[in-house]
Amino acid sequence: MNQQAKPREVTSREMSDKRPPQQPMPQSALASIDFAKIAWNSKYLLILGMLLGLGCGYFYFSRTPATYRSAAQVQIVESTARNLPVDSLDAGLKSRNLSDEALVMRSEQILRRAAEIGELSTTPEFAGYSSEQIAAVVGGLDLVVGSADENIDSSVFQIRYDSTSATTTQRVVQSIVDAYASHLQDQYRNIGQETIDLIQTARNDVLTKLDKLEAEFSEFKKSSGLIFRGNETTSLHRDNADRYMAQRQNLLIQKAKISGLLAAARKAMIENQPNEAILLALNSSLKIADGDVDLSKAMSPESRWELEKIRKKPLLSAAERFRQERLLPLELERETLVESVGRDHPAIDTINKRIAVIEKMIETVGENETKLNAELDEAMKAAAAAESSLLPSGEYDPRDRILEKVRFAVGALRQEMDAMDSELQVVTDAYEDEMTQARTESDSEIRSAQFVREIERQQQLYDRIVARLDEVNLMSGGDGLKVFPLNTAKLGYQVAPSLAKSLILGGFLGSMLAFGLAVLRELSDRSYHSARDIAEHTRLPIIGHVPVLKPHKFEKGEPGENLDSRLVTFFNGKGQKAEAFRAIRTAIYFSNQSGNNQVLQMTSSTPSDGKSTIAANVAVAIAQSGRKVLLLDGDLRRPRVGKLLGIESEIGTAWAIEQCGPGSTDSNVAIDAAIHPSLVANLSVMTAGERPDNPSELLSSPNFDRLLSVLRTKFDMIIVDTPPLLAVSDPANLASRVDGVLLVVRLRKNIKPAVAQASRMLETLEANVLGIIVNGVGSRAARGYGKYSGSEGEYNYGSSYQYGYGYSYGYTYGYTDGNKNNSYYEEEPTGRKKAKAKKLAKSKLVVAPPKPGDKT
Incomplete structure (x- = not known):
């Protein structure tokens, strides 16, 4: 063969490395699992697991020793006597929290006493044990002490104990109840006498302290400058200062009023206003009636002056008025204090000083008043003479008379204003002196209030102690806490093991274990179970299913003997x-x-x-x-x-x-x-x-x-x-x-x-x-394919066919x-x-x- 140029061969590994990232599957592996189908297809495994679990549960029931339980209920009642709220007591009874009594019952002391009272060492379970060892064993998880209901403030307690012996658990519970009752009796046996002694000691301490305070208060009364009316104190200096302050404010107001009148009259005269209006305003201030002017028209100037002087002359002079309004009340007060506290009391000296100041002020005011009156007489006489010389016919000009009245009124107001200044100075000096004395008495008042409060507090405490002393006999005859049995301990009843619970729990655990194995098998399965699985996994459509093709041998001379017998479309087209x-x-x-x-x-x-x-x-x-x-x-x-x-x-x-x-x-x-x-x-x-x-x-x-x-x-x-x-x-x-x-x-x-x-x-x-064409449907390797649901078809063409091509x-x-x-x-x-x-x-x-x- 002619050799062609060899291009670079693309391997399957390179092709797989160039693939794009796989898109996420429609569902996660765990979410796509149908647990109901798994349970149905693994039903025999679940039944086997449940049977094994039932067997294990029964084995546990038969091998576990029986556990018995006994319980008792008691009510703990607190005595009506309460603690004394006495601050000076070093020790006293505290309010008992009933929820703490459960801890007391479980304490080593109570359990050790229970072992001795109930003779628990004679029982088979505790034979040869000491009281300390029995207390340690009983105080374990098998003992439960607590409130009989969910309310933590309940006074009813339940004592429960579990043991392998019905009689032992009863004796343990009853022994704990008896030991706790004995503990309370010992604790409160001498409570009456101890309480009396504590109360007597407290009363004596309080009484001694009260006597000492009263003696100190008496000495304080003698040495202080305060006036005491019962337990209340009075400061004469503070009272006098308050009165002087009120008088001073009144004088300032009157002075301001007169000063305003004089300023208004001066301004009116400068502005050449009518003298009649000025006289009318001054007369209203001086309280001179209009008819008085008419009566003096026919009089000579000297006669009118004498008449005016007599009419305006006050019943009491300023000095005499000071004597009656200021001096006389102080003299009366001094006589009252002499009768109550004696002539040697510091308050008498204070009043004498005040009287001396007032007398000096009266003397000064009298001298000023006499001098002023003499000056006014000379001025009026001179005015009258001048008026007589100007009008020899005996007739007077009305305007001059009005002007004379204005001048007279202004002079009177100035005289009154000068008198007020003198009085204001005397009152101010007296106020300052009284305030100085009052400040020195403030510390004494504070100390006096402290004495009064402490004496009252100690007296109240003493009264309460004496009242409680009358009630102490109620405590001396009884206990602080009392135990009343409600339900005594009965012979223990079996609580464990329970055959029903053991079988149910064993069957449940066995079934869950089997189901877990089935799920793990499903998760580890890498085979297909339906056309939907293949389509979802590959995202390709399924166009056909091919069953297992079984080969067979041909006889010689049969048509197509050289063909493969698995060409079913040729040999068995129908x-x-x-x-x-x-x-x-x-x-x-x-x-x-x-x-x-x-x-x-x-x-x-x-x-x-x-x-x-x-x-x-x-x-x-x-x-x-x-x-x-x-x-x-x-x-x-x-x-x-x-x-x-x-x-x-x-x-x-x-x-x-x-x-x-x-x-x-x-x-x-x-x-x-x-x-x-x-x-x-x-x-x-x-x-x-x-x-x-x-x-x-x-x-x-x-x-x-x-x-x-x-x-x-x-x-x-x-x-x-x-x-x-x-x-x-x-x-x-x-x-x-x-x-x-x-x-x-x-x-x-x-x-x-x-x-x-x-x-x-x-x-x-x-x-x-x-x-995709699915091949081998119905083979042993494909068992379970197409059987998960009827909608996906039944492709069971026989499981005995084997497909071997020699590949x-x-x-x-x-x-x-x-x-x-x-x-x-x-x-x-x-x-x-x-x-x-x-x-x-x-x-x-x-x-x-x-x-x-x-x-x-």
């Missing part, structure tokens, strides 16, 4: 198995409505998938429909088409490819020489021919494209049988040159990874995959058929090939290659 291939033919026609799918490639993922047998049967089925079909053997390494159809020739696909070179002029004649007729009408066969040294290069060369172009003109349908995708790179080279690809998947274990990789390779090559592809994934020579590249010995060629030459189906001069 059978059910042949109908499966006609269904595939229908699917191919349906996908070829456009008429473009003329060249179809038949391949598989792994060896021994039955692709060659299926290709031959599909070719026969299409030929039987009247179409001209060519079955081309593209497996140049391990050809099978010639053996299936009983045709063997050294001129085949490899020879035809070499004849289709660029410069070849008789390629059409060479191609016709490589095409062989078959027993099936409309079906021609092109075997592989002599095996070349470079099959991959031939199939990937341009000559193969020219070969397909010529064959398209000669046949309606061309089916190319190619090696498995994962074995060699030959099918990958053809996938992009054909019109459609059919992928054969044989059902067996652990087939999913290989099928997934093959589908990804076809996707990477952008091949037009028409669909021995070299496949690195570990799929073998038991052949010793498990290499796809292995060639048969030369002698064996020649023997087969001589045998087939005698057959009537062998067609000799045409000579160059023969017609095709």
Whole structure:
């Protein structure tokens, strides 16, 4: 053969590395699991697991010793006596929290006393144990002490104990109740006398402290300058200061009023306002009636002055008014204090100082008043004389008289204002003196209030202690806490083991274990169970299912004895198995409505998938429909088409490819020489021919494209049988040159990874995959396929059929058929090939290659 230039061979590993990232599956592996189906298909395993669980449960029940329980209920009642709220007591009874009594009952002291009271060392379980050892054993998890209900403040407690002896558990519970009652009696036996002693001590302490405070308070009263009326204190200086402050405020208001009048009169005179209006305003302030002016019209100026002086003269002078309003109250107060506290009291000295200040102020005011009156007399007399000299006829000018009255009123207001200034100065000095004295008494008032509060507090405490002393006899005759048995301990009753609980728990655990094994088996299963599984896994449609094809022997002389007996479409065209291939033919026609799918490639993922047998049967089925079909053997390494159809020739696909070179002029004649007729009408066969040294290069060369172009003109349908995708790179080279690809998947274990990789390779090559043909339905390796639901069909064509083609592809994934020579590249010995060629030459189906001069 002519050697062609060897292009770089594309291996299956390189094709798998170039595939795009796989799209996520519609569902996760765990979410896609139907647990109900798993349970139904594993029902016998679940029943077995449940039976084993029941057995284990019964074994546990029979081997576990019986556990007995006894319980008692008691009520703990607290005494009505309460603790004394005495701050000076160093120790006293504290309020008991009943929830703590459960801890007391479980304490080592109570349990040790229970062992002694109940003589638990005589029981079989505690024989030879000391009280400490019994307490340690009883105080374990078998003892439960707590409230009888969920309310933690309940006074009813339950004591429960579990043991392997019914009598022992009863004795333990009763002993704990008795030991706790004895503990309470010992604790409160001398409570009465102890309480009396504590109360007496507290009363004596409080009484001593109270006497001491009262004595100190009496001494304080004598030494302080405060006035005491009972327990209340009075500060004369603070009271006097308050009165002086009120008087000072009143004087300031009056002074401001007079000052305002004088300012208004001065302003009116400057503005030359009528004197009558000014006099009217001043008279209203001085309280002079208008009729008084009319009575003095006929009088001389000296007489009117004397009359006015007599009329305006007050009943009491300013000095006398001070004496009655200021001095007299102080003298009366001094006499009252002398009678109450004596003449030596500091308060008397304070009042005497105040009286001296007031007397000095009165003397000053009197002198100022006398001096002022004399000055006014001289002024009025001078005014009267002047008036007499101006009007000798004895008639007076009214305007002058009004002006004189204005001047008189202004002088009177000024005199009163001066008197107020003097009085204000005296009052202010007195106020400051009283405030100084009051500040010195503030510390004494604070100390006095402290004495009063402390004495009252100690008195109240003393009264409470004395009142409680009358109630102490109620405590001396009883306990602080009392125990009242409600339900005594009874003979223990069995609580464990329970036959029903043991069987239920054992059966449940056994069933769950079996179900877990079933789920793990499902998760680890790499085989297909339905057409839906294959379609979802590969994202390719399923176009047909092929059952197991059983080979059989032919008798000599029988038609088609040289054909493979698995060509059911030829030998049993009306059978059910042949109908499966006609269904595939229908699917191919349906996908070829456009008429473009003329060249179809038949391949598989792994060896021994039955692709060659299926290709031959599909070719026969299409030929039987009247179409001209060519079955081309593209497996140049391990050809099978010639053996299936009983045709063997050294001129085949490899020879035809070499004849289709660029410069070849008789390629059409060479191609016709490589095409062989078959027993099936409309079906021609092109075997592989002599095996070349470079099959991959031939199939990937341009000559193969020219070969397909010529064959398209000669046949309606061309089916190319190619090696498995994962074995060699030959099918990958053809996938992009054909019109459609059919992928054969044989059902067996652990087939999913290989099928997934093959589908990804076809996707990477952008091949037009028409669909998947499922082979081996009904075989032992495919048991369970199609039986998960009725909607997916029952493909049970018999489980006894075995499918063995003698294929021995070299496949690195570990799929073998038991052949010793498990290499796809292995060639048969030369002698064996020649023997087969001589045998087939005698057959009537062998067609000799045409000579160059023969017609095709």
